[in-house]
Amino acid sequence: MLLLVPTAGTTLAAWTDRSTVAGDGFTSGRLDLVVDGRTGLDTTHARPDLALEGMVPGESTAATLSVANGGDADLDWTPTVTTGGGLGPALTVELWLGGRASADDTTYPRTETCTGGTRLLPGRSVRADRGSTRDLCVLATLPTSTDDAYQGRTSGSVTVRLDATQVTTP
Template sequence: MSRHRADRRQRGIGSVAVLVALSFGVVATFGALTTSAFWTDQVTVNGSTFSAGNLDLVLNDNPSDAVGMTTLTLTGMAPGNSAAGVLKVANTGTVPLAYDASSVVTNPDGKNLGGLLTVKVTGAAATTGSAPTATCAGTALAGTGSLLAGALVTTKRVLAPGASENLCIQVTLPTSAGNAYQGSTTAATFTFNATSELP
């Protein structure tokens, strides 16, 4: 084999190798072009606004945070006597609420009449009878207390915005009250607490 033919063969082999490499380069370039040709689009959403609601517990349609209840008053009680009054509990806010209520008594004479008086809470819209034996019709609501000195509404009650309900509160001096309670006096303060945390 002549040197010229061998050189030509070597050049031919070298040329084929270059062509193969170029061919791969074209394929790789073509593949890169096709995978990057994606169209995209984007849409934004606006106009959303948010505001906080308000929680507002109102008693007897009085927006004040301190409400009087003169109907639940009785002087000169004797064993077996009772006094009763109705509280309208309303949610005038914009969010649901859950409320409970407690009672605190004071006994300025030290005879602890407040610790003896019993309480009954029903859903009656009006009292029955008159002093000194006014009462609340119906059975006691579930989750309410039985003694004036303590929890009045123990299980939270839920009211939707704009909803209301009646609580009829009856306070009774038990027939078992002894002579030591004659002439005694007590005062009770009911506190209603509302929360947006529902049970």
């Protein structure tokens, strides 16, 4: 009887190798809604030409904003208008996309207007391709229907906020 007894185990070792390819690094783009040439983070900027002292019913003030897409991607922007102060509830504000404000009117009755463009209804967003610029005319009016209680109000303001969102679908 022959008995074979293994005296050593089977070798399972294998050769390996590794190769690493390194790029130059990644950077992110930015979304930048530029209003009146002001780029970067949201910091409210004043347009005193939209202010008016001593408004009486029927008078209006207007200003043209320049809205540009200065970022790296197309975007949609949506305007939100708020009025504040004691006179705020009485003010009506219209936005005219592509419109331009008339010249500064300093004689009674001061009736500045927006010329051209299309009325931008509340909640509607506007597509802005990368690198594009549009005019946005802001028209604030104290309507003839203004209540008697709004005589002599010493505070009031109009704020236009534009919220931009990157376009993620073509």
